[in-house]
Amino acid sequence: MTLTEKKAGISLLITLAIFAYLTSNMIDGWSIPDQEARHIWRTWLFVLALGTIGETALHMWANSQRERGALEDERDKQIVARADHLGLYVGFIAINVLIWQVLLQSTYPTPAQWTLNVQHLPTLFFVLMAILFLCHGVKQVMVLVLSRTS
Amino acid sequence: MAVTKGRVLNQIRQLRIQAGLTQQELANLVGATRQTILAIEAEKYAPSLELAFRMARALSVPFETLFQFEEEEPGPRD
Numbered sequence: 726m727t728l729t730e731k732k733a734g735i736s737l738l739i740t741l742a743i744f745a746y747l748t749s750n751m752i753d754g755w756s757i758p759d760q761e762a763r764h765i766w767r768t769w770l771f772v773l774a775l776g777t778i779g780e781t782a783l784h785m786w787a788n789s790q791r792e793r794g795a796l797e798d799e800r801d802k803q804i805v806a807r808a809d810h811l812g813l814y815v816g817f818i819a820i821n822v823l824i825w826q827v828l829l830q831s832t833y834p835t836p837a838q839w840t841l842n843v844q845h846l847p848t849l850f851f852v853l854m855a856i857l858f859l860c861h862g863v864k865q866v867m868v869l870v871l872s873r874t875s
Numbered sequence: 876m877a878v879t880k881g882r883v884l885n886q887i888r889q890l891r892i893q894a895g896l897t898q899q900e901l902a903n904l905v906g907a908t909r910q911t912i913l914a915i916e917a918e919k920y921a922p923s924l925e926l927a928f929r930m931a932r933a934l935s936v937p938f939e940t941l942f943q944f945e946e947e948e949p950g951p952r953d
Contacts, residue, residue, distance in 0.1 A: 727908050799923050800911040872910065875919055 729801040732787050733808075733868035739779035740865065744858045747772050751851045760847040772854065804871045812864030819856045881946040888916045890934045890941065905929040 750768045751757055791797075826841050843849050891901050891912075898912045905912075907926060914920035915930075922930070931938045 727910050796906070796908050798907040798911050799926060800914060800920055801908070875914065 727797070727801060727872065728787060728790055728795040729797050729805060730869060730872045731790075732783060733865040733872075735783055735786075736780070737862060737865040737869070739776075739783065740858055740862050743772055743775045743779065744855075744862075746775065747851070747854055747858075751847060757845070757848045757851055759845075762846075765847060765850050769850070769854075800875075801872075804868055804875065807871055807875075808864045808867035811867045812860045815863045816856060816860040819859060823852060823856070879946050879948075881944055882918070883921045884918065884943045884945055885915065885941055886943075887912070887930060887934070887941060890936055891916075894934055896934075901930070901933060904933040 747768065750764075750771075751760070787795075823841075823843070827843050829840060830843055841848060841852055843852070887901075891898070896904070898916070899909045902909045902912045905926060906929065907922075911920065911922075911926075915922050927942055928938060931941045934941065
C-alpha cells in the first residue's frame with residue numbers, strides 16, 4: 726500500500742467520523758428539526774476545528790513517513806489529480822441540484838414532499854455541509870479505487 | 876490528416892528478470908513505488924519520459940529496446 730493510499734484511507738475515516746458528528750448534531754430520526762442559530766454556529770465551528778486538526782495530524786504523519794523513505798511518485802500525483810477532478814465534478818452536480826431545488830421553491834413557494842426544504846436554515850446548512858463531505862469523500866474513495874485499478 | 880490511436884508497449888518485466896532485479900529493487904533504483912513498476916509492467920500506466928529514461932538506464936538498455944509504440948489500424952470510419 727502506497728503512502729497516497731494510506732493518506733486517502735485515513736482521510737476518509739476522519740471525514741466519516743466528522744460527518745457522523747455533524748449528523749448526530751443536526752438530525753433527529755429522519756428529519757432535521759428547528760435549531761437555534763447558536764447551535765448551528767457551534768456545530769460549524771466544531772466541524773471546522775475537527776477537520777483542521779485531523780488533516781493537520783495526517784499531514785504531519787505523512788511528512789514523518791516521507792522522512793523514513795515513503796515515496797509519492799508521478800503515478801500517485803496523477804491519481805490524486807484525477808480523483809480531485811472527479812470530486813469537483815460531483816460537487817458541481819450536487820450544487821446544481823441544490824440550485825434547482827432553490828429555484829423550484831421560489832417558483833412554487835409551498836415545498837413538495839420530495840424536495841429539500843431549502844427555506845429551512847438547518848436543512849440548508851446540513852445539505853451544504855454534506856456536499857462538502859461528499860466531494861472530499863468521493864475524492865478519497867477515487868484515490869483508493871484508481872490506485873488499485875490504474 | 877487524422878492521427879490514429881496507439882499504445883505504448885514495454886519489455887520491462889523480461890529485462891528486469893534478466894537483470895535479476897525485483898520490482899521493489901527497480902523501483903528504488905528509479906525513484907518510483909513498487910505499485911508504479913507493477914502498473915507499468917502490466918501496461919496500465921505509461922510513465923513520463925523522465926521515468927522511462929531512468930528505467931532504461933537502470934536496466935542498461937537503449938530506450939527503444941524497453942519501449943515500443945504500436946499504432947492501431949484505422950477502422951473503416953477513419
